[in-house]
Amino acid sequence: MIIFLQRSFFAERGRSMWSMNTNKYLGGLVVVAWLLLVADFVGDQLIPPMEPIVSEVAAGLPSAAESSASKAAEPVVPLGVLLASASIDKGKKVAKKCVACHSFKQGGKNKVGPNLYNIMGSKRGVVAGYSYSGAIKAMGGVWGFDDMDQFLKKPKKFMPGTKMSFSGLKKPKDRAAIIVYLRSFSDTPVDLPTN
Numbered sequence: 001m002i003i004f005l006q007r008s009f010f011a012e013r014g015r016s017m018w019s020m021n022t023n024k025y026l027g028g029l030v031v032v033a034w035l036l037l038v039a040d041f042v043g044d045q046l047i048p049p050m051e052p053i054v055s056e057v058a059a060g061l062p063s064a065a066e067s068s069a070s071k072a073a074e075p076v077v078p079l080g081v082l083l084a085s086a087s088i089d090k091g092k093k094v095a096k097k098c099v100a101c102h103s104f105k106q107g108g109k110n111k112v113g114p115n116l117y118n119i120m121g122s123k124r125g126v127v128a129g130y131s132y133s134g135a136i137k138a139m140g141g142v143w144g145f146d147d148m149d150q151f152l153k154k155p156k157k158f159m160p161g162t163k164m165s166f167s168g169l170k171k172p173k174d175r176a177a178i179i180v181y182l183r184s185f186s187d188t189p190v191d192l193p194t195n
Helices: 002-012 020-046 064-073 079-085 088-097 134-139 145-153 172-183
Strands: none
Touching (some): 079 172, 088 172
């Protein structure tokens, strides 16, 4: 119908922009598009689409093989061993994630988070001029190596209600490196654990 109208329009003016080949090509494209649509419809009628199967991996749950393999692949290394082998330089690299919210210099200003100078071995929630959450005030105690390791692993799990929005460091070696780095910011660094 469209081709006929276009041909009659141009025929009235005495010129033809459509050749016979152009009509064949356009007609072929229309037929192919129509065949694809019909084939898709018929295929859906013969074999109805299936609902996707959600596997344990897709759901975020480790399979039994993965969980046993990950346990076997990742031996638990004591924190004392990790701290003994950790370097301040690596801790400095890992701490680049922290500088947006914390300062490390003696007498440095508090930012979104408190100044971390002399944090290791000090009481929790006592940096002057910083408004701590009720969670850290209620927890009390001092920042030991094990506590700092657990806090850096998942802050909100270790201390529910903390203001710290950082999700945590997954790798034990990274946590050990940053703990050694934090320990270096003190006039009298706390002794590393021996175990």
